[in-house]
Amino acid sequence: MTTPDSDPEAERPGVGDAEVGDDHGVRWREGWRRDVAAVLSFVLLALWVTLRLWTRPGSGLRDNRSDQSQFEWMMAHGARVVTEFAYPFASDRMNVPDGVNLMANTSVLSISIPMTPVTVLFGPQWSFLLFLTLGMAATGTAWYFFLSRVVTRSRGPAWLGAAFCAFAPAMVSHANAHPNIVSQFVVPLIAWRTLRLAEPGRWLRNGLLLGLLIVWQAFLNLEILLMTAIALGVVVAAVAIGRPELRRGTRTFLAGLGVAAVLSAVLLAYPLYVQLFGPGSYHGLSRLIRGYRTDLAAFVAYSRESLAGDARSARPLAKNATEENAFFGWPLVVLTVALVWWLRRSALVLGLAVLAVLFAVLSLGREIQLNGRDTGVPAPWALLEDLPLLHSVVPTRWSLAVTPVVGVLLALGAEHARQLARRYPGTRTQIRFATVTVLVMALLPNVPTPLPVTRLDPTPAFVTSGAWRPYVAGGRSIVTLPLPDNTYADPLRWSSRTRLEMPIARGYFLAPDTRPSAPEPDVALFTAPFRRTSNYFGHVARTGVIPPITRQDRAAAVDDLRYWRAGAVVLGTHRNADALRWAMTELTGITPTFTGGVWLWDVRPLTG
Secondary structure, three states: OOOOOOOOHHOOOOHHHHHHHHHHHHHHHHHHHHHHHHHHHHHHHHHHOOHHHOOOOOEEEOOOHHHHHHHHHHHHHHHHHHHHHHOOOEOOOEEEOOOEEHHHHHHHHHOOOOHHHHHHOOOHHHHHHHHHHHHHHHHHHHHHEEEEEEEEOHHHHHHHHHHHHHHOOOHHOOOOOOHHHHHOOOOHHHHHHHHHOOOOOOOHHHHHHHHHHHHHHOOOOOHHHHHHHHHHHHHHHHHHHHHHHHHHHHHHHHHHHHHHHHEEEEEEEHHHHHHHOOOOOOEOOHHHHHHOOOOOOHHHHHOEEEEEOOOHHHHHHOOOOOOOOOOHHHHHHHHHHHHHHHHHOOOHHHHHHHHHHHHHHHHOEEEEEEEEEEEEEOOOOOHHHOOHHHHOHHHHHHHHHHHHHHHHHHHHHHHHHHHHHHHHHHHHHHHHHHHHHHHHHHHHOOOOOOEEEEEEOOOHHHHHOOOHHHHHHOOEEEEEOOOOOOOOHHHHHHHHHHOOOEEEEEEOOEEEEOOOOOOOOEEOOOOOOHHHHHOOOOOOOHHHHOOOOOOHHHHHHHHHHHOOEEEEEEEEEOOOOHHHHHHHHHHHOOOOEEEEOEEEEHHHHHHH
């Protein structure tokens, strides 16, 4: 028998090194395979959530058709920026003649511009669907690499945390036509680069990279960027307090942070000026929207898009199906608290705990609500909601920011359990069984279900054939019945199918309330300031009831059509189409014709 010292193979030069190299190569290949498997799993999960959109062509998201139409319009705008060199930060293709301030809206230029080839070749409906699906998959992927390379340095726990960050109930809820919110793949990259700022000798490089990521996120969603900045500030401060040895890199960290701040400020200066002070800019959201808050009972309830949830129990706890931001369920809430206690010696965990409580409290709004009822108990947000920047945040979305906190805690807890199993091999089976059991109990009820869809009315042939073109010559617009707003946004989808060549009156977007009698001047409305005729047809569309038509109504209709530079008024499929058609005919005295799937009023003789 030979010993290692007497092994003849060991005396050959380089043999030991080759064995170490081979072992490293095997580990690298195995790790690479696991990384690929993780990425593929996130793609499959994203496809599962959006399954019905892929398998039912011509369908749309049942619970948020309006936002889907708006984002399809935004995708078409991004393509127009590339193909026609259109001005990126505003557009005259909607809300003729005033246009829309797109920086003050969800223009998603950092996605719509790169996806121009898809939009041009296949249409905005497919670029929207890719944006939604790949945004969720990319979010899981980015969190996976951040957690596995920086936080846990272990792939299994990292996958668990990343999967929750990307497919938690709140994220699946926002997948109802909020692709800019579920696409949070830049957030872990910003966190990663922020932690790298303290690297000796690389403050300039790291600062430049962080600055570019900030700009990228700014053109994706500013609300998420604000939450990310607050979260990183709390976590970095907690880690610096808990681990004094890290403070040696403070000067380098601050230098890199300064570079990132200067670069992002320079690149965003003009776009933010347009957003805050340009035509169509507004100052905060209305008190109605700022009243969107998280019900205290929602934290322990289940979302309607989760395995254990249903719409009947979730409906009283959220304003709509897209804003179920805090539905974790009792088991996961208990597990999260237990993880914080178990890992309380970690400065990172304590920082995350403070952050979760902060975001949860802010999400309660100005008054605490429980089971759909006001309690009369004021909440801290009442002191903050009128401050600059914060007056444009929807309060309930602060609880959305709790999701990645829980995801990171899950990864840290799973990694700690894995280390315990390795440290105590005699109880490895019991530790693994307990870990899997607890995770299944907490997470299985939150497994997402495919988003519900509905059949969309096909785009009329009048639009797809280009029959509208003669009516928009000379800077005119197409007026639709009813006029588009946040409750009826189909005309935005029609316009997007024409690559925005068909301009429309009014629309669905955020714009300031400029009415002299406005209760909150310059706060955001979900469409242009109301006009008499748009109000009239909005009432008919909602109720099917035609109010008595007066001489003043007819005069106002002509004035409004002239204001909108109307070339034609069209009416497509609508549940109250008969009432809308009769009212328009009586207002204008023009008999419509049915062509290309729409009723058409040629109003050029009226508008001049």
